[in-house]
Amino acid sequence: xxSDTVISTQSLTKRFTVKKTEVTAVTDLSIDVRxxxxxxxxxxxxxxxxxxxxxxxxxxPPTSGGASVAGYDIERDPSGVRSRIGxxxxxxxxxxxxxxxxxxxxxxxxxxMGRRERTQRTxxxxxxxxxxxxxxxxxxxxxxxxxxxxxxxxxxxxxPAVLFLDEPSTGLDPQSRANxxxxxxxxxxxxxxxxxxxxxxxxxxxxxxxxxxxxDSGRVIADDTAATLKANLAGDAITLTLDxxxxxxxASSAVERLAGAGAERRDDRTLAFTAPxxxxxxxxxxxxxxxxxxxxxxxxxxxxxxxxxxxxLTGRTLRDADKTEPDxxxxxxxxxxxxxxxxx
Amino acid sequence: MTAxxxxxxxxxxxxxxxxxxxxxxxxxxxxxxxxxxFSLLQPxxxxxxxxxxxxxxxxxDLATTLAWFVPGVLVMIVLFGTGATGSNLQYEMMTGxxxxxxxxxxxxxxxxxxxxxxxxxxxxxxxLVIVGIAMIFGFRAHPLGLLxxxxxxxxxxxxxxxxxxxxxxxxxxxxWLFWGVQQSLIFPxxxxxGVLLPLDGGPGWMRAVASFNPVSHVVEAQRALLxxxxxxxxxxxxxxxxxxVALVGLAxxxxxxxxxx
Ligand SMILES: Nc1ncnc2c1ncn2[C@@H]1O[C@H](COP(=O)(O)OP(=O)(O)O)[C@@H](O)[C@H]1O
Ligand SMILES: [Mg+2]
Numbered sequence: 297x298x299s300d301t302v303i304s305t306q307s308l309t310k311r312f313t314v315k316k317t318e319v320t321a322v323t324d325l326s327i328d329v330r331x332x333x334x335x336x337x338x339x340x341x342x343x344x345x346x347x348x349x350x351x352x353x354x355x356x357p358p359t360s361g362g363a364s365v366a367g368y369d370i371e372r373d374p375s376g377v378r379s380r381i382g383x384x385x386x387x388x389x390x391x392x393x394x395x396x397x398x399x400x401x402x403x404x405x406x407x408x409m410g411r412r413e414r415t416q417r418t419x420x421x422x423x424x425x426x427x428x429x430x431x432x433x434x435x436x437x438x439x440x441x442x443x444x445x446x447x448x449x450x451x452x453x454x455x456p457a458v459l460f461l462d463e464p465s466t467g468l469d470p471q472s473r474a475n476x477x478x479x480x481x482x483x484x485x486x487x488x489x490x491x492x493x494x495x496x497x498x499x500x501x502x503x504x505x506x507x508x509x510x511x512d513s514g515r516v517i518a519d520d521t522a523a524t525l526k527a528n529l530a531g532d533a534i535t536l537t538l539d540x541x542x543x544x545x546x547a548s549s550a551v552e553r554l555a556g557a558g559a560e561r562r563d564d565r566t567l568a569f570t571a572p573x574x575x576x577x578x579x580x581x582x583x584x585x586x587x588x589x590x591x592x593x594x595x596x597x598x599x600x601x602x603x604x605x606x607x608x609l610t611g612r613t614l615r616d617a618d619k620t621e622p623d624x625x626x627x628x629x630x631x632x633x634x635x636x637x638x639x640x
Numbered sequence: 641m642t643a644x645x646x647x648x649x650x651x652x653x654x655x656x657x658x659x660x661x662x663x664x665x666x667x668x669x670x671x672x673x674x675x676x677x678f679s680l681l682q683p684x685x686x687x688x689x690x691x692x693x694x695x696x697x698x699x700x701d702l703a704t705t706l707a708w709f710v711p712g713v714l715v716m717i718v719l720f721g722t723g724a725t726g727s728n729l730q731y732e733m734m735t736g737x738x739x740x741x742x743x744x745x746x747x748x749x750x751x752x753x754x755x756x757x758x759x760x761x762x763x764x765x766x767x768l769v770i771v772g773i774a775m776i777f778g779f780r781a782h783p784l785g786l787l788x789x790x791x792x793x794x795x796x797x798x799x800x801x802x803x804x805x806x807x808x809x810x811x812x813x814x815x816w817l818f819w820g821v822q823q824s825l826i827f828p829x830x831x832x833x834g835v836l837l838p839l840d841g842g843p844g845w846m847r848a849v850a851s852f853n854p855v856s857h858v859v860e861a862q863r864a865l866l867x868x869x870x871x872x873x874x875x876x877x878x879x880x881x882x883x884x885v886a887l888v889g890l891a892x893x894x895x896x897x898x899x900x901x
Contacts, residue, residue, distance in 0.1 A: 350901075353743050354743065355739065355742060355743060355901050356901050375650075375651055375652050375745045376649055378743055378744060378745040379648065379649045379650040379651070379745035380649065381743070383739075383740065383743040385736045385739045385740065386736065387734070387735050387736020387737075387739065388735045388736050388737065389736055389737050389739075389740040390737055391668075391732050391735075391737040392731060392732070392735065392737075393668040393728070394664070394667060394668055395667070395668075395671060398664075398667045398671070402660065402663070402664035402667070403740075403744070405660040405663070405664075406657070406660055406741070406744040406745070406746055407648075407650055407744065407745065408648065408650040408745075434668075435737075450740065454648070454650075
């Protein structure tokens with residue numbers, strides 16, 4: 297694999313057998329991630345995001361296919377992979393009875409760091425993740441957002457080449473989510489770590505990821521920057537209101553000619569259509585209509601979201617997909633979440 | 641500055657990793673030693689309420705009764721405290737911190753052995769507190785016998801702890817299953833060991849079962865050791881039973897942790 301490729305998978309596949317029926321959680325995953333990228337797996341519950349991460353982090357073996365992570369083969373040399381990656385799972389990484397600072401120091405020891413080195417690194421991470429005031433609290437006394445920040449610090453103690461984050465912000469209130477993301481972005485800028493995360497929040501993938509892999513039913517169905525995905529797959533939603541109803545038919549055919557898309561009638565004076573790069577097309581369309589003596593009173597262009605991309609790819613919206621998915625293992629994760637909430 | 645760290649590849653090493661896991665497990669205890677004393681409440685209740693009953697029933701004096709009963713209470717600490725320690729691991733499995741340790745470059749057996757070894761610390765501290773309190777009421781233990789007795793409890797505790805962790809690994813997120821199995825094993829083991837009541841007057845089958853119960857042998861050896869008799873056959877059988885529990889526990893536990901994901 298090229299020297300700047302940190303993750304490379306070849307037809308990585310995972311099947312589970314549940315009550316004698318086979319479930320293919322991940323099918324033929326073949327991706328390459330370059331050093332320093334921030335990649336997001338976006339997909340509904342049950343899409344196979346966690347399973348992919350669990351294979352890449354050596355927690356479970358693939359059924360077939362292979363992968364190398366940080367220079368090591370996940371099956372031939374799992375301990376090589378482990379020593380070079382950080383992993384923040386869907387749950388909370390700190391043990392409920394341990395103090396924040398102690399957990400970071402122990403983690404350093406687990407990765408073979410000497411006393412001085414791990415103390416330095418612990419202090420550094422406590423300060424960069426703003427954990428100072430909780431450093432001698434036990435994990436069970438932390439809020440959800442604070443726990444998540446500790447989890448990320450734990451994942452970074454040994455300066456891994458790749459940091460895997462499984463739904464880092466799920467279950468947090470909007471403010472803690474924003475705060476967590478600020479930290480992720482800042483840490484990446486500071487350490488240049490490759491970050492590979494999963495999310496089912498569209499807005500997060502859109503806003504923070506440099507590269508989005510859309511995952512559905514175990515397959516990656518799109519892989520690009522959010523901007524390119526939106527431009528190529530979804531297009532802008534354009535709405536035009538005309539001065540007179542009698543112009544509607546002619547305007548509609550002009551749209552069809554220029555945008556190559558059929559326009560939908562909203563009411564007797566309003567047309568709506570979706571077109572790739574629609575906002576770039578709009579000025580030309582307005583000139584053309586003007587030329588034909590058709591006056592446009594209002595024109596709006598709404599850029600697409602990743603949900604539109606998901607809709608274009610799968611025929612369902614991500615929100616609907618999240619609702620309909622019978623999420624068997626997720627139920628146990630939900631239990632985890634309520635458990636975390638209660639102190640013990 | 642991260643460049644020096646970046647190049648490092650750490651390989652699992654059983655001894656070093658066991659040591660690091662053990663140190664981590666000891667931290668909550670060192671930070672909050674009072675939690676240990678708090679969990680002594682139950683054995684103290686037994687000592688305080690059961691002791692007088694035993695005195696009344698046997699017609700022997702308090703010191704003689706304590707010499708018989710205190711070793712049993714010490715074994716009970718191990719049964720109830722160490723036998724339940726798997727629930728900590730189970731909780732860490734449910735919250736995700738166990739998963740984090742599985743992704744670290746640690747030797748898998750070390751994750752279990754380190755945890756099991758940690759059990760020695762609470763056992764020794766709690767046993768000494770109980771012996772100290774019993775001494776106020778006239779209990780006397782042979783000093784070297786006490787030392788050997790603590791060693792015996794430690795070995796037995798490592799095995800029982802490893803079994804408790806194995807049960808946690810086997811029952812995964814099903815807390816009810818862990819406690820169900822744990823309780824339905826601990827109580828028969830306790831009663832069929834003669835810790836609380838002598839089995840001498842019990843039915844034959846009970847005595848037969850008790851002779852296969854490692855807990856009985858550990859209790860009898862404990863009584864002999866605290867009484868200062870080192871060379872008796874009870875002591876030998878007690879050590880054999882404790883070592884057997886430790887070996888079986890560690891073997892089962894290491895197998896279970898290797899399969900954990
Ligand atoms: N340990 C498991 N045993 C059986 N089926 C599983 C297991 N883990 C995941 N699955 C199944 O694999 C599919 C993908 O799950 P997962 O990777 O957790 O999805 P996501 O993280 O995207 O929500 C789901 O259908 C889920 O039911
Ligand atoms: Mg998941």
